[in-house]
Amino acid sequence: MQSFQFQCPTEILFGRGAEEKVAEKLRERGASRIFIVYGGGSVIRSGLLARIECILTSAGLAFRVLGGVQPNPHLSLVREGIREALSFHADFILAIGGGSVIDSAKAIAHGTANPGTDVWDFWTGRAHLTKSMPIGSILTLAAAGSETSDSAVLTNEDTHKKVGLNSPFNRPALAFMNPELTFTVPHRQLVCGISDILMHTMERYFTSVKESNEFTDLVAEALLRNVIAQSKIAVADPTNYDAMSEIMWCGSVSHSNFTELGRGKDFSCHKLGHELSGAFDVTHGASLTSLWGAWADYVCPDDPARFAKFAERVWEIRSGSAEEKAHAGIQKTVDYFRSLGMPVCFSELGIGVLSDDAIAALADSCTAGGTKTIGSFHPIDRAAAIAIYQKAN
Numbered sequence: 001m002q003s004f005q006f007q008c009p010t011e012i013l014f015g016r017g018a019e020e021k022v023a024e025k026l027r028e029r030g031a032s033r034i035f036i037v038y039g040g041g042s043v044i045r046s047g048l049l050a051r052i053e054c055i056l057t058s059a060g061l062a063f064r065v066l067g068g069v070q071p072n073p074h075l076s077l078v079r080e081g082i083r084e085a086l087s088f089h090a091d092f093i094l095a096i097g098g099g100s101v102i103d104s105a106k107a108i109a110h111g112t113a114n115p116g117t118d119v120w121d122f123w124t125g126r127a128h129l130t131k132s133m134p135i136g137s138i139l140t141l142a143a144a145g146s147e148t149s150d151s152a153v154l155t156n157e158d159t160h161k162k163v164g165l166n167s168p169f170n171r172p173a174l175a176f177m178n179p180e181l182t183f184t185v186p187h188r189q190l191v192c193g194i195s196d197i198l199m200h201t202m203e204r205y206f207t208s209v210k211e212s213n214e215f216t217d218l219v220a221e222a223l224l225r226n227v228i229a230q231s232k233i234a235v236a237d238p239t240n241y242d243a244m245s246e247i248m249w250c251g252s253v254s255h256s257n258f259t260e261l262g263r264g265k266d267f268s269c270h271k272l273g274h275e276l277s278g279a280f281d282v283t284h285g286a287s288l289t290s291l292w293g294a295w296a297d298y299v300c301p302d303d304p305a306r307f308a309k310f311a312e313r314v315w316e317i318r319s320g321s322a323e324e325k326a327h328a329g330i331q332k333t334v335d336y337f338r339s340l341g342m343p344v345c346f347s348e349l350g351i352g353v354l355s356d357d358a359i360a361a362l363a364d365s366c367t368a369g370g371t372k373t374i375g376s377f378h379p380i381d382r383a384a385a386i387a388i389y390q391k392a393n
């Protein structure tokens with residue numbers, strides 16, 4: 001097992017009615033001026049925002065509200081949020097929504113705590129984040145895992161660049177996770193979220209580390225098997241509390257770094273996928289499934305035994321050589337994504353067939369013009385990125 005350092009400081013309140021403790025928990029942390037961020041209106045339609053406003057008002061907590069966060073959240077709204085949070089003298093940023101809202105809240109927190117720095121500079125690496133302010137979330141969609149993760153992903157709509165920032169300051173202080181709040185998630189978002197949850201563990205399962213790491217492998221395999229099993233129940237009945245609970249909790253564990261301890265991570269599919277979302281505004285989970293099979297076929301020859309282990313333990317494929325099991329496991333995974341109705345190539349993703357020039361531009365963007373590689377299982381250089389995009393095309 002490789003050495004590791006792990007800290008996930010988020011206080012999690014999980015279960016029915018969890019969000020009703022929001023005022024109590026904010027007070028415990030000394031927060032009194034709450035800047036609330038939400039998305040396109042689902043929290044208004046469900047009545048959740050009004051309920052939270054009522055709870056905060058009753059507790060004597062001041063708040064200001066900013067809505068309008070879109071999926072693949074935009075930098076411009078974050079900048080507006082920073083201006084508003086500063087003028088309101090906010091001392092806590094509360095996201096009510098899914099990953100896009102939580103990531104915007106994280107960015108607003110960083111920008112508010114560092115008013116002299118352009119917030120995008122933290123994402124491009126021009127500035128280093130050394131302080132922020134506390135954030136929390138009332139989660140309404142099991143998917144991105146941002147409620148516990150050390151990551152936040154923003155899109156600069158002027159340059160069409162979608163970029164992730166990893167920092168301990170991205171770890172939220174509080175997460176309120178009531179599975180009932182996810183019952184209204186549309187089918188398409190549900191299956192994109194399930195796919196993203198699986199990918200967060202798969203991107204940590206396939207790394208170049210060869211040392212034994214049995215516990216982390218078992219945790220990862222259990223998570224994958226469980227999400228696959230529960231997804232069948234949840235897709236048939238999105239109001240099934242038990243299935244939605246399992247998926248919601250697995251979503252947080254999957255991206256909390258817990259399934260990478262001692263093994264590290266790869267995340268090349270995420271980086272390849274972010275280029276697609278930046279250029280074509282496609283849904284995050286769909287960007288991943290559209291190219292995972294192409295990535296897996298491309299990198300599998302590096303370590304077929306690893307893919308064979310995945311096939312045996314996740315898909316119960318017992319016969320054949322390591323190569324045969326590996327390929328059967330990849331096929332099973334692609335078939336599973338297809339069974340959810342997820343795209344498994346670019347034409348199914350709805351971006352048509354890309355030209356060679358368009359693919360070269362995507363590959364240039366994610367490898368900084370061929371000057372860097374992404375991922376660790378098989379470091380993906382510009383040529384490899386082009387080959388994977390071509391295969392998914």
Ligand code: NZQ
Binds near residue numbers: 097098
């Ligand atoms: O905006 P509203 O009206 O709220 O509707 C949203 C949105 O249209 C809707 N929705 C959410 N909860 C709902 C609901 N509709 C009805 N009922 C509910 N209870 O779902 C749509 C998608 O929301 P979004 O927040 O975009 O989805 P998700 O949670 O999948 O987040 C995706 C974003 O997170 C990033 C992705 O790249 C993408 O930008 N990621 C963030 C990560 C992180 N911070 O750790 C890691 C991930 O790998 C990912 O990259």
Ligand code: ZN
Binds near residue numbers: 144
């Ligand atoms: Zn993801």
